[in-house]
Amino acid sequence: MASTEIADPQSPLNGHDSTDQPQPPQDPETQAPQDDAVSGGKRKREEEGGDVKPAAGQHPLWKTSLCSFFRRQDASCGHGSGCRYAHSEAELRPRPDHTWDPTSERAKKAAKKSGEDKECAAWDDVMMTEALDDDEDGDGDGGDGFGSDPALSKCLVHLPRNWKSDKLKEFLSEQGIQYKSAKKKKGMVLGFMSFESAEQLETAVKALDGISIGNNNIKVADVLPRSFERKTKSAMGLPLVGENAEDPMVANGVEDGDGTKGRSARTVVTPLAHMPYADQLEHKKNSVMQILKRLSRSARKACPNGIPLPEWILKSREIGGLPCVLEGILASPVVNGYRNKCEFSVGQSLQGKTTVGFMLGNFREGVTAVEEPLDCPNVSPISCKYASIFQEFLQQSSLPVWNRFKNTGFWRQLTVREGRSGMVSDAENCEPNISEVMLMVQVSTAGFDDSLITSEFERLAQTFSAGATANSPSLPLTVLVIQDHQGISNAAPADAPLRSLCISKAENGSEIQATNNVAEPEIHDYISSLRFCISPTAFFQVNTLAAEKLYSLAGDWAELGPDTLLFDVCCGTGTIGLTLAHRVGMVVGIEMNASAVLDAQRNAEINGITNCRFICSKAEDVMRSLLEEYLTAPEKQDNDAIEGSDKAIVTDEEKIIVTDEEKIIVTDEVKAIVKEAEKPNPEESSSHEHENGKTACEGLESSKQELQKSSTENRKSPVQCYKNVVAIVDPPRSGLHPTVIKALRTHPGLRRLVYISCNPESLVANAIELCTPSPDKIEKNKNNRAWRNMSSAGLARHRAKSMPASEPFRPVKAMAVDLFPHTVHCELVMLLER
Numbered sequence: 001m002a003s004t005e006i007a008d009p010q011s012p013l014n015g016h017d018s019t020d021q022p023q024p025p026q027d028p029e030t031q032a033p034q035d036d037a038v039s040g041g042k043r044k045r046e047e048e049g050g051d052v053k054p055a056a057g058q059h060p061l062w063k064t065s066l067c068s069f070f071r072r073q074d075a076s077c078g079h080g081s082g083c084r085y086a087h088s089e090a091e092l093r094p095r096p097d098h099t100w101d102p103t104s105e106r107a108k109k110a111a112k113k114s115g116e117d118k119e120c121a122a123w124d125d126v127m128m129t130e131a132l133d134d135d136e137d138g139d140g141d142g143g144d145g146f147g148s149d150p151a152l153s154k155c156l157v158h159l160p161r162n163w164k165s166d167k168l169k170e171f172l173s174e175q176g177i178q179y180k181s182a183k184k185k186k187g188m189v190l191g192f193m194s195f196e197s198a199e200q201l202e203t204a205v206k207a208l209d210g211i212s213i214g215n216n217n218i219k220v221a222d223v224l225p226r227s228f229e230r231k232t233k234s235a236m237g238l239p240l241v242g243e244n245a246e247d248p249m250v251a252n253g254v255e256d257g258d259g260t261k262g263r264s265a266r267t268v269v270t271p272l273a274h275m276p277y278a279d280q281l282e283h284k285k286n287s288v289m290q291i292l293k294r295l296s297r298s299a300r301k302a303c304p305n306g307i308p309l310p311e312w313i314l315k316s317r318e319i320g321g322l323p324c325v326l327e328g329i330l331a332s333p334v335v336n337g338y339r340n341k342c343e344f345s346v347g348q349s350l351q352g353k354t355t356v357g358f359m360l361g362n363f364r365e366g367v368t369a370v371e372e373p374l375d376c377p378n379v380s381p382i383s384c385k386y387a388s389i390f391q392e393f394l395q396q397s398s399l400p401v402w403n404r405f406k407n408t409g410f411w412r413q414l415t416v417r418e419g420r421s422g423m424v425s426d427a428e429n430c431e432p433n434i435s436e437v438m439l440m441v442q443v444s445t446a447g448f449d450d451s452l453i454t455s456e457f458e459r460l461a462q463t464f465s466a467g468a469t470a471n472s473p474s475l476p477l478t479v480l481v482i483q484d485h486q487g488i489s490n491a492a493p494a495d496a497p498l499r500s501l502c503i504s505k506a507e508n509g510s511e512i513q514a515t516n517n518v519a520e521p522e523i524h525d526y527i528s529s530l531r532f533c534i535s536p537t538a539f540f541q542v543n544t545l546a547a548e549k550l551y552s553l554a555g556d557w558a559e560l561g562p563d564t565l566l567f568d569v570c571c572g573t574g575t576i577g578l579t580l581a582h583r584v585g586m587v588v589g590i591e592m593n594a595s596a597v598l599d600a601q602r603n604a605e606i607n608g609i610t611n612c613r614f615i616c617s618k619a620e621d622v623m624r625s626l627l628e629e630y631l632t633a634p635e636k637q638d639n640d641a642i643e644g645s646d647k648a649i650v651t652d653e654e655k656i657i658v659t660d661e662e663k664i665i666v667t668d669e670v671k672a673i674v675k676e677a678e679k680p681n682p683e684e685s686s687s688h689e690h691e692n693g694k695t696a697c698e699g700l701e702s703s704k705q706e707l708q709k710s711s712t713e714n715r716k717s718p719v720q721c722y723k724n725v726v727a728i729v730d731p732p733r734s735g736l737h738p739t740v741i742k743a744l745r746t747h748p749g750l751r752r753l754v755y756i757s758c759n760p761e762s763l764v765a766n767a768i769e770l771c772t773p774s775p776d777k778i779e780k781n782k783n784n785r786a787w788r789n790m791s792s793a794g795l796a797r798h799r800a801k802s803m804p805a806s807e808p809f810r811p812v813k814a815m816a817v818d819l820f821p822h823t824v825h826c827e828l829v830m831l832l833e834r
């Protein structure tokens with residue numbers, strides 16, 4: 001039989017707890033009732049609060065949760081009809097607060113409904129500032145696609161995503177609707193219509209508003225003319241600028257001219273900016289707490305039948321349901337203008353003006369409006385200034401800005417990255433310390449005339465240069481890079497072609513950092529007194545000073561020493577490993593972005609650090625073999641290795657392993673780069689070659705040489721074994737790949753793991769797999785389509801069932817670190833041991 005906890009289905013803390021459905025971070029005031037199911041206080045509230053009264057003598061939550069024993073196909077509930085949990089949907093009762101067990105069909109239906117309602121509400125804020133493809137379906141209405149009178153245009157919301165214009169037209173004909181034009185883009189839930197007359201429009205609105213298509217009710221929204229701006233300007237006698245000034249429409253649920261119904265770049269990008277910083281920290285700590293509680297609940301559920309619950313789960317009730325102590329939240333040393341990197345979108349403002357800034361929402365939800373970043377407190381003044389210099393440039397440019405509907409256009413995005421020349425003394429007054437700036441402009445060159453591109457790039461470089469000089473004091477400007485990207489979204493792959501443009505001297509000859517030949521497109525920053533090179537696409541934490549705190553916390557928790565081998569998993573430019581290198585015997589960094597790996601290697605060199613090895617690969621491809629390489633050493637080596645890195649003995653066997661390193665280090669992405677560098681590219685060498693520029697090929701060639709050099713160097717260093725092996729993992733938002741989790745979990749030599757996460761949800765999901773006891777009988781992973789709709793925690797519980805027999809980790813402590821003041825985001829660090 002299982003532990004007492006499992007054997008007692010009446011306990012609210014046993015396998016019956018059905019509350020691990022994904023929930024957004026919640027304000028403690030508005031927590032779902034289950035969050036506090038572990039606390040007596042909450043139960044008391046429930047007993048007092050609701051009007052769903054249990055019969056006399058019955059448990060206050062009688063049949064308000066589904067019985068997990070009953071639900072499991074491989075188990076039956078021994079309590080029969082006397083079980084306090086419901087054995088079917090029909091038996092289920094609402095909770096005292098009128099909610100349903102979140103795992104029940106009723107709750108799922110209610111959640112779907114409320115999601116739809118919320119979406120409906122959001123449609124009042126439709127902020128389309130880009131015209132739909134003019135005539136993509138060849139219906140000949142061409143031009144603006146809507147007709148010239150905005151009063152005769154409407155927007156249909158909640159259409160099936162897979163519909164295109166022809167399907168919309170078919171539907172309208174079926175309904176007997178007369179119209180002038182109808183447009184629909186696949187993937188969006190929005191369609192556009194225009195009408196010949198007011199009567200036609202009125203009849204259509206009456207017929208269409210509220211009509212059902214599938215499960216959705218169609219909503220008819222207003223279309224706001226983009227000519228708002230045009231009219232205003234012409235009334236004021238101002239010139240119209242930019243190609244998009246001629247665009248006819250902006251669909252908008254807002255009736256007044258520039259009303260945004262409270263939505264602004266500030267509220268979208270920095271939604272906590274209205275709170276004092278101390279309150280923001282409290283809010284984030286509480287959110288993290290709620291997410292962490294899900295780890296205890298999920299791991300309890302995932303614990304296999306017949307296996308005792310681990311101590312940390314049993315003890316969680318003593319600490320309010322947390323899986324371990326949450327030690328608090330570390331504040332950011334700098335609260336305003338802290339971002340060293342800003343990515344600015346290019347698009348149309350609500351007034352139809354070409355704007356560089358932040359989108360007010362999501363394209364798929366019908367928002368394409370872009371607003372200037374001036375009011376966002378996380379953006380630095382320097383970044384704001386460059387955004388506005390670029391904005392002015394675009395308003396005069398003869399090349400078009402990117403149109404998200406048409407997927408056409410040239411100018412797409414501006415990234416501003418800032419670097420410093422030394423450690424910061426005054427955290428709140430960072431600007432004087434910014435000594436380097438990298439500007440990366442994303443464009444889509446396909447189909448544009450090369451000579452026009454060249455002349456626009458020249459003008460761009462001059463504009464930035466002149467703008468920087470015109471500022472007082474002049475703005476730093478170190479590197480200007482062009483990234484060429486053809487994809488639909490602005491998220492370019494790491495290997496999208498890059499070229500550096502020379503920054504010409506300003507006409508008045510004043511000294512800004514003009515460079516005639518850009519050797520390497522990189523800037524520099526400092527963390528823990530080390531200098532870091534940062535190349536255009538390499539990841540670098542956006543809040544340098546707070547990152548320093550984060551890394552030093554991770555180092556302290558990792559309990560490092562000279563006999564420690566530190567795996568820095570997802571190492572980026574090597575920041576964690578390099579700042580901790582002096583405290584360990586050796587660092588092995590793993591990173592898939594080739595230029596970040598090159599940066600890491602260079603960063604080791606410029607800081608005189610010799611005990612680091614960086615591997616360019618996806619962690620999932622090398623984690624297991626690296627653990628084996630470093631933890632499964634010839635017996636005789638053990639004693640020497642633990643005494644320090646300089647005592648290594650190189651055996652023949654090791655030499656073989658070391659030679660294999662070359663295979664490891666040159667993995668897919670690097671091969672792709674090398675292949676790319678070797679490929680003759682006539683376009684690059686002829687037409688796209690800028691007279692002052694450096695082509696992508698040149699950059700790739702030097703990358704190739706550097707990687708070859710590093711492979712040779714790596715071959716020289718012997719593989720050693722370390723008794724104390726620690727991993728610090730810092731994965732992207734999606735968390736660690738399941739193969740990496742399996743490798744870390746199943747290698748018994750790894751006793752300590754520090755998990756740094758920018759997304760506490762994925763930390764929880766990964767920790768479920770790392771910390772849940774292995775089942776006696778491993779379930780084979782079925783390719784179950786239902787998994788697609790599962791929460792990350794649900795998926796992790798399923799995966800845990802197929803985890804090979806291995807000792808689980810246990811959460812020891814956690815700490816939130818605020819790297820992103822004014823936003824809802826927060827880093828979470830958790831120490832796992834076994």
Ligand SMILES: C[S@@+](CC[C@H](N)C(=O)[O-])C[C@H]1O[C@@H](n2cnc3c(N)ncnc32)[C@H](O)[C@@H]1O
Pocket residue numbers: 538539540541569570571572573574575576590591592593596617618619620730731732733737758
């Ligand atoms: C959150 S960043 C952390 C970088 C670094 N630790 C730092 O603090 O600067 C995540 C890094 O993981 C890398 N990455 C993403 N997926 C990866 C994978 N499957 N294998 C290895 N690295 C990966 C990204 O390129 C990025 O550099």
